[in-house]
Amino acid sequence: MSKQLKFETLAIQSTQTSDTVTGAVTTPINLSTTFKREVDGSYKSGYVYTRIENPNRRLLEDSLTLLEKGTVGFAFSSGMAAITALFNTLKLGDHLLLPHDVYYSTKAMAEDLFGTKGIEISTVVMSDLKAVKKAIRKNTAIVWLETPSNPQLNVSDIAKISKLAHKVGAICAVDNTWPSPVLQRPIEYGADVVMHSTAKYLGGHSDVLGGCLVLKDKGKLAEEIKSIQTLTGGVPSPFECWLVTRGIKTLHLRVMQQTKNAAKLARFLEKHPKIERVNYPGLKSHPHHKIAKKQMKEGFGAMLSVQVKGNAKNAMKLTGRLKLFTTATSLGGVGSLVEHRKSIEGTDSPTPDNLLRVSVGLENVGDLILDWEQALG
Numbered sequence: 001m002s003k004q005l006k007f008e009t010l011a012i013q014s015t016q017t018s019d020t021v022t023g024a025v026t027t028p029i030n031l032s033t034t035f036k037r038e039v040d041g042s043y044k045s046g047y048v049y050t051r052i053e054n055p056n057r058r059l060l061e062d063s064l065t066l067l068e069k070g071t072v073g074f075a076f077s078s079g080m081a082a083i084t085a086l087f088n089t090l091k092l093g094d095h096l097l098l099p100h101d102v103y104y105s106t107k108a109m110a111e112d113l114f115g116t117k118g119i120e121i122s123t124v125v126m127s128d129l130k131a132v133k134k135a136i137r138k139n140t141a142i143v144w145l146e147t148p149s150n151p152q153l154n155v156s157d158i159a160k161i162s163k164l165a166h167k168v169g170a171i172c173a174v175d176n177t178w179p180s181p182v183l184q185r186p187i188e189y190g191a192d193v194v195m196h197s198t199a200k201y202l203g204g205h206s207d208v209l210g211g212c213l214v215l216k217d218k219g220k221l222a223e224e225i226k227s228i229q230t231l232t233g234g235v236p237s238p239f240e241c242w243l244v245t246r247g248i249k250t251l252h253l254r255v256m257q258q259t260k261n262a263a264k265l266a267r268f269l270e271k272h273p274k275i276e277r278v279n280y281p282g283l284k285s286h287p288h289h290k291i292a293k294k295q296m297k298e299g300f301g302a303m304l305s306v307q308v309k310g311n312a313k314n315a316m317k318l319t320g321r322l323k324l325f326t327t328a329t330s331l332g333g334v335g336s337l338v339e340h341r342k343s344i345e346g347t348d349s350p351t352p353d354n355l356l357r358v359s360v361g362l363e364n365v366g367d368l369i370l371d372w373e374q375a376l377g
């Protein structure tokens with residue numbers, strides 16, 4: 001498909017197949033787990049067994065690859081399965097560098113599964129380039145970024161950190177779940193791997209779990225990941241792939257509108273006397289606004305977090321007074337959500353006690369602002 005086409009067109013074109021038998025204009029869901037073998041031992045379609053490959057998964061993987069400007073992509077049953085697959089390429093004695101405020105399950109998984117098996121793991125304030133420079137070691141194999149970070153919305157410089165990683169032969173991998181490929185395409189800034197929890201903006205309706213890795217280059221790492229994907233089998237079902245490809249069709253429209261809503265809500269909350277601080281990279285007051293502007297050209301996303309005046313209890317109470325924001329974990333769906341993160345992440349998390357994470361949906365933004373106004377009182 002032509003790479004000249006714009007994102008919205010690519011999103012529609014790359015998620016549909018034309019069915020030559022029936023003429024169906026939407027992609028059929030191929031539930032078959034196994035595919036017919038010829039007498040000579042070959043497979044006409046190239047498909048063998050669904051753990052290895054499936055038409056719905058291939059369509060999704062190719063679409064994600066195109067949207068992220070990569071060359072090859074792999075779909076997984078969850079975002080965590082995707083991250084685990086990448087970390088599974090680490091060898092004994094390798095070093096993994098994580099942001100200090102990385103998504104808490106990423107850190108927990110890395111420490112529990114890999115830290116105990118001879119992989120060195122350390123964390124750094126990824127938005128501080130000097131600190132990153134110092135934290136990269138000779139044996140660093142993966143520098144993991146999450147930008148903007150969950151839930152503090154810190155922004156790290158993909159281009160500069162990729163360069164630092166490459167100097168020691170490490171790869172730079174970016175969790176791009178929050179901005180989605182609509183707002184940020186890390187490969188364009190030098191990253192080697194992009195990861196998504198497709199359960200969030202790509203799926204978009206809080207009804208499908210999934211994850212993916214998209215790679216800048218085909219080659220040894222891609223072969224290793226393909227092998228891990230098919231041998232460990234953490235793959236999405238054909239129906240789940242179908243749901244994500246369906247989500248991709250409206251991704252641009254949703255993300256742009258949700259971003260507009262989030263920016264308006266952030267500006268309202270920033271001025272409210274009962275709010276101590278709003279973490280949103282689109283605000284001029286955000287400490288990393290400049291870097292965000294450089295690598296998120298079309299907008300700053302639909303996620304924000306607020307620190308309310310007071311303690312954890314005050315913050316928790318506020319979630320109960322909001323009527324249009326469901327108190328629940330996860331993000332990226334069409335319905336607005338709010339969550340007190342510290343009580344989920346535990347006492348050793350660096351998240352402030354008074355922080356609420358907000359996933360802004362597609363409701364009317366005036367309604368959303370009024371809801372915060374009444375809840376803050």
Ligand SMILES: *Cc1c(COP(=O)(O)O)cnc(C)c1O
Pocket residue numbers: 078079080081103105146150175177178196197198199200209210211331
């Ligand atoms: C949700 C999320 C993940 C984990 O993805 P799952 O699909 O829940 O396994 C990883 N990183 C970020 C930033 C997320 O928001």
